[in-house]
Every structure is written in structure tokens, then in C-alpha cells.
Amino acid sequence: MTAPPIYLDNHATTRTDPRVVEAMLPFFLEQYGNASSLSHRFGWEASDAVDRAREQVAALIGAEPSEIVFTSGATEANNLALKGTALAAKGQKGGHLVCSSVEHRAVLDPLRRLSRESGWHLSIVPADPHGQITVDAVEATLTEQTVLVSVMAANNEVGTINPIGEIGKLCRDRGILFHSDAAQAAGKVPIDVQTDPIDLLSLTGHKFHGPKGIGALYVRRQGRRARLSSLVDGGGHERGLRSGTLPVPLIVGLGKAAELSREEGPSDADRMRTLRDRLDRAIRALLDDQGVLLNGHPTDRLPNNLNLSFEGIEGEALLMGLRTLAVSSGAACSSAEPEPSHVLRAMGRDERLARASLRFGLGRFTTSVEIDQAARIVAETVARLRQSGPDGPANRRDLTRADL
The missing domain is CATH 3.40.640.10 (Type I PLP-dependent aspartate aminotransferase-like (Major domain))
Structure with a gap:
């Protein structure tokens, strides 16, 4: 199942x-x-x-x-x-x-x-x-x-x-x-x-x-x-x-x-902040903290937000490889002409890093088990894409979901 x-x-x-x-x-x-x-x-x-x-x-x-x-x-x-x-x-x-x-x-x-x-x-x-x-x-x-x-x-x-x-x-x-x-x-x-x-x-x-x-x-x-x-x-x-x-x-x-x-927001924020930081640490640890870049302010940020760019991979392949994980890319893509995120570009990220970004949004019902599983899925996908190289088959833009 x-x-x-x-x-x-x-x-x-x-x-x-x-x-x-x-x-x-x-x-x-x-x-x-x-x-x-x-x-x-x-x-x-x-x-x-x-x-x-x-x-x-x-x-x-x-x-x-x-x-x-x-x-x-x-x-x-x-x-x-x-x-x-x-x-x-x-x-x-x-x-x-x-x-x-x-x-x-x-x-x-x-x-x-x-x-x-x-x-x-x-x-x-x-x-x-x-x-x-x-x-x-x-x-x-x-x-x-x-x-x-x-x-x-x-x-x-x-x-x-x-x-x-x-x-x-x-x-x-x-x-x-x-x-x-x-x-x-x-x-x-x-x-x-x-x-x-x-x-x-x-x-x-x-x-x-x-x-x-x-x-x-x-x-x-x-x-x-x-x-x-x-x-x-x-x-x-x-x-x-x-x-x-x-x-x-x-x-x-x-x-x-x-x-x-209003009643539960402060406790929700504390819990989501803890889980968000756990997700960030886990992804970095599994990737030996190599080529993982935080997008956004390190402290003045929403408690449920984590946005990361990953060096050395093709952004569309990254999203397509995460079949069991519902996340968003920093890019607003269409199948005909994908565009990098205007937010990341306004912050100074180059086009490749802007495309190779993931936005994780936690919520009231997110669990620690899901966070640990998500970290493993992301790290495994990034490692596989990096191993294939930017022009390797796993990183090609013309892949369909069935190819992954």
C-alpha cells in the first residue's frame, strides 16, 4: 500500500x-x-x-x-x-x-x-x-x-x-x-x-x-x-x-x-518553530551541510517557514523527484516556460539557485514523524541528483514523473 x-x-x-x-x-x-x-x-x-x-x-x-x-x-x-x-x-x-x-x-x-x-x-x-x-x-x-x-x-x-x-x-x-x-x-x-x-x-x-x-x-x-x-x-x-x-x-x-x-497561536508557533529547525538540521546533517543555503532572514521569519536552495542540481528535477512530499518550489513554473521566483531573484539569488529551491510550510497538524521522513526524502533526492550531475538523466528537465 x-x-x-x-x-x-x-x-x-x-x-x-x-x-x-x-x-x-x-x-x-x-x-x-x-x-x-x-x-x-x-x-x-x-x-x-x-x-x-x-x-x-x-x-x-x-x-x-x-x-x-x-x-x-x-x-x-x-x-x-x-x-x-x-x-x-x-x-x-x-x-x-x-x-x-x-x-x-x-x-x-x-x-x-x-x-x-x-x-x-x-x-x-x-x-x-x-x-x-x-x-x-x-x-x-x-x-x-x-x-x-x-x-x-x-x-x-x-x-x-x-x-x-x-x-x-x-x-x-x-x-x-x-x-x-x-x-x-x-x-x-x-x-x-x-x-x-x-x-x-x-x-x-x-x-x-x-x-x-x-x-x-x-x-x-x-x-x-x-x-x-x-x-x-x-x-x-x-x-x-x-x-x-x-x-x-x-x-x-x-x-x-x-x-x-488567537488562543493557540503562541503555542502553535513554538511547536512549529521547533519542528522547522529540526527539519533544517536534519537535511543539513544528512547532506553533510554541503550546498544547502537558507533563503530569508535567519531570525525575523515566520515560525512555520523554511526555504532552502540546493547547489548542484536542476530545480524541476528536484520537485519531480519528491513524489511523496507536498512542498513548493520557489519558482512559479508553467510547463511551457518555467520562471524563477521573483522573490528569490529580488533577494539576489541567481537563476539556477532560485529554481533549485524548496519552500517547506508547516502547520498545526504537522508531526515530528513527518518532519523526520521529509528530511530523509529530501536528502536522498538531492544526493541522487547531485550524483548524476547537472546534465545527468536524473537532472534533465524533460523528465516526466513516470521516469523518476
Whole structure:
């Protein structure tokens, strides 16, 4: 009987916690009302559940419930934050936007579209060799025309944590809106939008053991308010910022996942950090610590992230050789024209090392047995590929999975 694959791709998505599923089920089967139908009990129950979830999500990031806008996920939340700010600021101050070179495409693509189609000027802040965005680097890009800065809380590939509190203070002092994509950070490291002066923050449930298809945008309402224009018209839901019937079961699941992360996040982080370091040490030991390079900051990093590059091998062959291990490469590949990771390239990794990288993402349900097995599988695969040489049969790009 074939052993099930080991799942270490929790940056891509996480298994939904059974407690989250349990909380959601009644709103599929029994309490199935529309949260906007406030003339009967079914609607009241749904509305109360949404209010409770809004409180749970707000508590996770130190916000007020009224500052939480439910979306379909972090991609929509990012688009609403960025395009909504641009629409609201049209014809007012400036025409300059700033983001980092290592942002997720859910930030880079909307900003590039604004630059390409709407005449906004976009400045991209370079990352340091660890993939971190410094306050000085952001400050160097700011002008009198800058309207918004977007810097992710933690990188989705290499796990590097950015000093968003300091960047937020810089922006606040300059009267500039600050947005942070916290899809990877929320639920894993502490976030407080009050202590760290953040105006807009995006998150999504499926990155911290909630359901797919639901996320939220924090929109500051206290003090200096963040002003947005809606991207979706029709019904005026979510205080006019995101029209559409609320998916109550998903919202309940997001709220429960946020509550669990708030309560168990510190212990989860300690356990995942221990397992991550165990995986790193084991891989290096099995390969005699030869040609294994860490990508990302050595200390300012997510507790569940490990990103390694391996010298002397072909990246696609590496991934294809790991048939029983669910991990990601640092490269965003297509079968026709594989491209190296823009994050690793922005950090200064050459193309070959950028391709020969693996991103390990641990989660709440990762076990020590899986970590030990994964280390052995990776080390054996790398050793075999190195033995065959970069041009050997095991390293050829045209191999299929059946060949390995």
C-alpha cells in the first residue's frame, strides 16, 4: 500500500481545523438564513453569527469589529485596499504608489494595472539579501505625491517578517496611507493594528486553518480614517464597501479560525518553530551541510517557514523527484516556460539557485514523524541528483514523473 504524501505546503493552504468545520455546519443545515433578512428568526440568527465572527476576526489583529470588511479572500481584500484607495483619491492629492519588490502578485498586479491603465506612478522598494524591506528603503521612495504604501507583513515564500510597525509610523508621520498584506502572518505572529499604525490590512482564512473562499480587509475607522471606494456595486453590504450576500457559514468558519489562532497561536508557533529547525538540521546533517543555503532572514521569519536552495542540481528535477512530499518550489513554473521566483531573484539569488529551491510550510497538524521522513526524502533526492550531475538523466528537465 502506497504511503500517503506528507503535506508541508501550508503556505499554499492549510487543512481546515475540525473545530472550524463543526462551527460552520449548523449554518449550512439548520441556521441557513440570509444575514440581511432581518424580519424573521432565520435572518436574526445569521446576522448574530456574522457579528460574532466580526468580533473574533477583529480581536485577532487588535481592531474594532466595525473595521472588518468580509471579502472572498486576501486577493480581493488587496484589490479593494489598493484600487479602492486609488479611486477614492482620484483628483485629490498626488498620484504616487509604493510597494516592495517581494510582494505577492495579488499586490503587484493591481498596482501595475493602476500604473498602466490609470496613470498612477509606481515605485518598487528593493529588498535586502534576506528579503526584508527596511524603513530607510521605503523612506527613500516617498515623495510629496505619495498616497499609499503597501508592504507585506511576512513573505509568502521565504517567511521574512517586515518591520511593519516602523514602516507604518513613517507613513503616519508623512500623512500617507499604509496597507499590509498579512495573509501569511495573521494567526502565526502577533499583529496589532493599533500598536502598529496600519490603515489597511488583508487576511484570508485558509492560511490559518479556516475555510477557503473567505477573508477580510481591516479598514481603519478611528482617528485618521482610511477612505475607500467600492469595487462591487449592488446592495451596499459591508457598509457599502463590498456588496453581495454574505456567505454566513464561511464567515463563521473564519471567525472560529481567528479565535483558535488567537488562543493557540503562541503555542502553535513554538511547536512549529521547533519542528522547522529540526527539519533544517536534519537535511543539513544528512547532506553533510554541503550546498544547502537558507533563503530569508535567519531570525525575523515566520515560525512555520523554511526555504532552502540546493547547489548542484536542476530545480524541476528536484520537485519531480519528491513524489511523496507536498512542498513548493520557489519558482512559479508553467510547463511551457518555467520562471524563477521573483522573490528569490529580488533577494539576489541567481537563476539556477532560485529554481533549485524548496519552500517547506508547516502547520498545526504537522508531526515530528513527518518532519523526520521529509528530511530523509529530501536528502536522498538531492544526493541522487547531485550524483548524476547537472546534465545527468536524473537532472534533465524533460523528465516526466513516470521516469523518476
